[in-house]
């Protein structure tokens with residue numbers, strides 16, 4: 001198991017750097033993970049980090065967000081750790097289907113649905129001082 | 143001041159990733175720092191990290207090495223933090239001049255001299271549990 | 285952030301070509317530019333995403349917003365997206381059903 | 397690591413072209429390959445560094461080692477290095493005085 005951890009200011013301007021590091025870290029640590037799967041993981045991580053950064057605005061804006069890449073034999077997990085106020089992922093508003101005209105009222109709310117589709121596993125853990133989102137992609141599965 | 147911190151396994155295979163992250167972090171945080179100065183800093187950081195990784199071999203091989211990029215208005219500092227046994231930088235063997243035939247007996251020992259030339263400031267700090275090397279490059283100076 | 289847009293007029297359509305990474309850092313900027321176009325009365329819009337290197341959910345949301353705005357003004361929105369990496373995100377969110385993707389600019393501005 | 401070497405014979409010289417990052421992770425590998433060449437009696441060596449993207453002190457040390465080994469066997473070592481980023485490291489360590497740098501392969505194999 002190899003772990004690479006990045007701590008980064010809670011500002012969206014750093015998302016690009018986070019994606020670059022996740023890309024390079026996973027490519028170095030898990031060369032087996034194909035380009036498309038790595039792209040999926042990168043988008044999911046970017047979404048989780050955007051939410052973590054958002055959760056730090058206000059009180060925790062000076063606290064870094066932590067991104068931890070954990071590479072194991074059969075899977076890659078990226079944990080995104082924040083110190084925000086937390087939330088209940090089971091109580092989010094559901095978006096209307098894309099064919100429903102009311103769908104157009106919603107410009108946000110697509111991040112967690114995207115994470116759930118792009119990663120093989122998504123876990124939201126409430127921690128003592130925030131939220132940890134763990135995104136897992138299996139190396140063999142597609 | 144913006145701080146980006148990377149914790150990485152103590153293996154030389156990760157040096158390439160460290161350089162990439164330092165490059166991307168400094169380019170994102172300190173766009174003013176020119177390409178040549180950034181190259182210099184990257185080499186100096188790579189040397190310091192190679193030493194830190196070397197210092198972890200044996201007892202601390204499972205402990206990560208930490209690389210912290212600190213970007214301020216007028217300068218960029220990269221700190222390389224290890225938990226190795228430490229050393230005295232003032233008691234290193236001096237290499238013979240390059241024109242001395244005895245120079246060819248030394249295949250190593252060029253890392254710290256390179257750091258000292260490439261960075262504007264180099265500080266070696268003995269910490270409670272290892273060494274921290276701080277490499278600083280000023281933005282305006284050449 | 286690193287987002288660049290070019291605007292041109294082709295066959296009665298206003299084409300906005302987007303270059304760079306379209307994420308939560310850069311989407312607000314794109315949103316403003318699209319709002320400005322619609323405010324100028326340019327409601328027949330094509331957004332060309334072929335220069336986009338990265339797209340996240342706020343980028344998708346920005347496009348949903350543009351679609352809503354042009355429709356409100358009796359206009360229309362079309363997307364150029366030949367990169368499968370990017371097109372995939374419209375497919376998995378079902379948004380390709382709300383705004384069809386065209387693989388070329390020619391196809392996007394064809395047929396009225 | 398990501399290090400590739402090609403070996404060819406030109407005008408009585410054995411030319412080893414090095415591609416990739418030459419750091420503490422990859423230098424031991426290069427060192428072995430250079431030792432093998434000298435062991436085969438190829439002691440008139442040119443190392444072409446124009447494909448090197450990154451060089452650290454162990455890379456420099458590996459070249460010092462090769463110089464020592466070819467000299468011990470009555471041979472010689474020349475370097476091709478037209479990239480100023482890389483040449484600079486030889487200059488600031490003074491090693492350009494021990495092994496002169498040539499900016500082209502032609503110049504390196506010229507003159508005996």
Ligand SMILES: Nc1ncnc2c1ncn2[C@@H]1O[C@H](COP(=O)(O)OP(=O)(O)O)[C@@H](O)[C@H]1O
Nearest residue numbers: 051052055084086087108109110111112113131
């Ligand atoms: N790490 C987090 N901490 C606190 N709240 C969060 C976190 N992640 C997501 N949320 C909440 O869940 C909501 C839905 O998130 P998401 O699906 O990514 O859409 P969006 O970010 O566009 O609103 C967010 O608006 C936020 O209220």
Ligand SMILES: Nc1ncnc2c1ncn2[C@@H]1O[C@H](COP(=O)(O)OP(=O)(O)O)[C@@H](O)[C@H]1O
Nearest residue numbers: 193194197226228229250251252253254255273
């Ligand atoms: N972080 C460190 N911890 C312990 N010892 C160190 C550290 N950095 C340097 N040293 C010591 O200083 C010596 C000289 O370092 P350097 O000039 O980089 O050359 P080299 O690494 O090639 O020996 C090393 O061999 C090592 O003994």
